[in-house]
Amino acid sequence: xxxxxxxxxxxxxxxxxxxxxxSIGARRFDDVKRLTRCGMGPCQSxxxxxLVAEIIHDxxxxxxxxxxxxxxxxxxxxxxxxxxxxxxxxxxxxxSVLDEVELEDxxxx
Amino acid sequence: xxxxxETIIIGGGVLGSSIAYHLSDCKKDRILVLDQKFPLAGTSGxxxxxxxxxxxxxSWYAEFNMYSAELFPYLAKKIGDVEYKQTGGxxxxxxxxxxxxxxxxxxxxxxxxxxxxVLSREEALEKEPSLNPNVAGATYSSxxxxxxxxxxxxxxxxxxxxxxxxxxxxxxxxxxxxxxxxFIVVSEKGTFVCKNLILAGGTWSxxxxxxxxxxxxxxQVRGQILVTEPLKPFLNYTISGVxxxxxxxxxxxxxxxxxxxxxxxxxxxxxxxxxxxxxxIPGLRKAKVVRAFSGIRAMPEDGLPILxxxxxxxxxxxxxxxxxxxxxxxxxxxxxxxxLDGETSVPIDRYSISRFDSLVR
Numbered sequence: 327x328x329x330x331x332x333x334x335x336x337x338x339x340x341x342x343x344x345x346x347x348x349s350i351g352a353r354r355f356d357d358v359k360r361l362t363r364c365g366m367g368p369c370q371s372x373x374x375x376x377l378v379a380e381i382i383h384d385x386x387x388x389x390x391x392x393x394x395x396x397x398x399x400x401x402x403x404x405x406x407x408x409x410x411x412x413x414x415x416x417x418x419x420x421x422s423v424l425d426e427v428e429l430e431d432x433x434x435x
Numbered sequence: 436x437x438x439x440x441e442t443i444i445i446g447g448g449v450l451g452s453s454i455a456y457h458l459s460d461c462k463k464d465r466i467l468v469l470d471q472k473f474p475l476a477g478t479s480g481x482x483x484x485x486x487x488x489x490x491x492x493x494s495w496y497a498e499f500n501m502y503s504a505e506l507f508p509y510l511a512k513k514i515g516d517v518e519y520k521q522t523g524g525x526x527x528x529x530x531x532x533x534x535x536x537x538x539x540x541x542x543x544x545x546x547x548x549x550x551x552x553v554l555s556r557e558e559a560l561e562k563e564p565s566l567n568p569n570v571a572g573a574t575y576s577s578x579x580x581x582x583x584x585x586x587x588x589x590x591x592x593x594x595x596x597x598x599x600x601x602x603x604x605x606x607x608x609x610x611x612x613x614x615x616x617x618f619i620v621v622s623e624k625g626t627f628v629c630k631n632l633i634l635a636g637g638t639w640s641x642x643x644x645x646x647x648x649x650x651x652x653x654x655q656v657r658g659q660i661l662v663t664e665p666l667k668p669f670l671n672y673t674i675s676g677v678x679x680x681x682x683x684x685x686x687x688x689x690x691x692x693x694x695x696x697x698x699x700x701x702x703x704x705x706x707x708x709x710x711x712x713x714x715x716i717p718g719l720r721k722a723k724v725v726r727a728f729s730g731i732r733a734m735p736e737d738g739l740p741i742l743x744x745x746x747x748x749x750x751x752x753x754x755x756x757x758x759x760x761x762x763x764x765x766x767x768x769x770x771x772x773x774x775l776d777g778e779t780s781v782p783i784d785r786y787s788i789s790r791f792d793s794l795v796r
Binding site: 399 | 473475476480490492493494526527528529533535536537539540542543544574585589592593596602604605661663664675676688689690691692700702704705706707708709710711712713719720721722723724725726727728
């Protein structure tokens with residue numbers, strides 16, 4: 327790998343960018359991700375996670391078992407919002423902002 | 436690493452890093468930021484990051500948010516591009532009962548100089564054509580917008596470091612003692628001494644308070660958010676619940692659950708959030724979700740910021756709030772003023788921790 331090698335193909339993040347954030351203290355894949363967008367694309371770090379671990383290991387000497395894996399989240403593979411929707415028309419925890427505006431004697435508090 | 440500092444800030448999130456930057460910008464004087472993990476690993480890195488003013492209550496709290504939102508263009512000139520965009524904010528409503536609320540809100544806020552327009556169905560659809568045609572109306576304010584939270588914290592951190600601020604990360608504070616005019620801060624990686632100590636622990640404020648026997652009443656609220664694949668830019672405004680980022684992804688969610696520090700995402704909430712997405716913007720039905728994430732937000736017991744000195748312990752300060760993204764430029768500025776001059780250019784008495792009855796544990 328040289329400085330211009332693309333590590334994250336989805337977001338086109340180069341070796342150099344990963345190196346930079348390790349130099350400011352990033353030590354885990356998710357730290358690198360938040361600062362560079364590496365792993366935020368459609369593949370959700372399936373391609374780049376081991377490469378990033380390798381760079382963290384090379385730059386800091388941290389043994390591999392001490393470099394945590396990226397946090398995987400649903401839906402693992404991209405799916406349409408329409409697939410996730412249900413027929414429910416009520417909302418329990420999801421709110422609208424105006425729900426939080428309370429009136430007192432017909433006036434905003 | 437040095438062990439002797441003028442000021443130590445515990446917490447390197449958006450608030451801690453903003454205070455570090457603003458303080459070091461006024462006076463470069465041995466400042467250390469301690470973070471138990473790494474900046475952005477907690478609340479600051481798991482947010483939609485609206486810069487939001489227009490329907491916060493009470494009105495004086497909205498005013499406080501407005502002063503902070505107004506600082507962003509200037510801030511970006513000083514610390515660099517944070518992808519701040521003053522898009523204007525739109526809160527759609529779907530029933531006529533909410534219109535009365537919206538009109539009252541607009542009336543109350545006119546008095547403090549925040550312009551809120553209550554839009555008719557037609558006006559709302561004209562502004563944001565992708566909205567659900569069944570919308571009843573919307574409140575609108577030009578002051579709202581959004582920012583890239585990763586960029587913002589990164590820029591604060593880099594600008595602070597340029598000013599000589601040191602960061603010690605993956606370093607949890609385990610003990611705090613006050614000896615005469617100094618604080619002894621014991622952490623996993625060593626013991627530090629400082630004159631001023633600022634607690635900016637966000638969701639962990641209660642735990643930090645315990646180290647100094649002070650009750651900092653901040654609770655945790657979980658929010659779950661969906662991220663879509665990048666779509667062509669189609670949202671004109673920041674909608675309360677949905678916003679589009681610079682690179683085209685749409686962030687969706689406005690949920691609040693009391694689950695402590697549990698950062699799981701759950702299928703029921705993901706489905707509810709998907710329902711909200713198509714309820715607001717039917718066209719999103721065809722967009723693909725690449726990720727769901729959850730963030731634990733800091734929620735002071737009465738919802739309002741806890742800012743300023745802690746009575747009874749000289750030179751101990753606290754900054755803990757919800758809406759840290761919106762408020763960070765102002766809180767960073769005011770806390771620096773408080774530490775260096777002993778007074779602030781915008782009053783923060785209302786936000787003092789002394790408003791709570793049970794200060795001492």
